Amino acid sequence: MSGNGRLDGKVAIVTGAASGMGAAEARLFVDEGAHVVLTDLDDERGVALAETLGDRAEYRHHDVGDETHWAELVRHVDSTHGRVDVLVNNAGVARAGAIDEFSWDDFDLSVRVNQRGPLLGMRAVIEPMRRSGRGSIVNIASGAALQGERGLIVYSGTKFALRGMTQVAAAELASDGIRVNVVHPGCIDTPMHQQNPPEHQATLIGRIPLKRFGDPAEVATMVLFLASDESSYITGTDFAVDGGILL
Numbered sequence: 001m002s003g004n005g006r007l008d009g010k011v012a013i014v015t016g017a018a019s020g021m022g023a024a025e026a027r028l029f030v031d032e033g034a035h036v037v038l039t040d041l042d043d044e045r046g047v048a049l050a051e052t053l054g055d056r057a058e059y060r061h062h063d064v065g066d067e068t069h070w071a072e073l074v075r076h077v078d079s080t081h082g083r084v085d086v087l088v089n090n091a092g093v094a095r096a097g098a099i100d101e102f103s104w105d106d107f108d109l110s111v112r113v114n115q116r117g118p119l120l121g122m123r124a125v126i127e128p129m130r131r132s133g134r135g136s137i138v139n140i141a142s143g144a145a146l147q148g149e150r151g152l153i154v155y156s157g158t159k160f161a162l163r164g165m166t167q168v169a170a171a172e173l174a175s176d177g178i179r180v181n182v183v184h185p186g187c188i189d190t191p192m193h194q195q196n197p198p199e200h201q202a203t204l205i206g207r208i209p210l211k212r213f214g215d216p217a218e219v220a221t222m223v224l225f226l227a228s229d230e231s232s233y234i235t236g237t238d239f240a241v242d243g244g245i246l247l
Contacts, residue, residue: 006230007227009034012029013086017039017049018040018046022040022090022091025090026049026053027053034056034227035057036053036057037057037058037060037073040061041062046059046061064117065113070121074128078128083132084129086227087137088140089117089118089137089138093113095109096152097153097154098150098153110155114161118162130177135176136179136180138183138223138227139163139166140223141163142155142159143184144159145159166180167236170236179226179234181237181239184239184242185219185241185242186208187213187242188216207245213243222241
């Protein structure tokens, strides 16, 4: 792919970037001219991907649920590049279980990664973005944040929370020129999705009007739009990338 420079000169942080949608976002951002800091806990994949992306990509080990990790990460990016223009809160975990079956360990992990992580990230980048007078934060939620689904009470709850936090952050940070939006992927062909048993995947295909799973690159193009100046008058808004599954 040959980029058009839609992110020329911008510095972006993408969490959960070692694989799946995060990796697709990092690739596209680099292609479009950004310097991208990829973060994850999967160091082997993260380092390998950053090396393939060249001089405008670097990898950092990062636990999104750890406030100290966030402070160190943003301090590094700001001191190295003098700015933080884009944050993509992509890292997430999916844990299934009905209301009377889920484990509290899964609940705690889901809240830590899906809710606490993005909130820490948004707080951490306010100062450098405020100093620049602009910035774009893109939170990756889920179609499960638009409509509850049986068996996903913990996952859906954390993603609904992320959607609400996005709207509040957008309202509070707009005067600083910081935009905050949320993307809701549907059934995207990622390692997380591939863990579903074949019969469940067949059921999902039957519910999708476009009759296929999405590609991570199709989510990345939406995230690119929201990260770029092309979306300069958009904030606090939901964007579904789901093949029409909620129709």
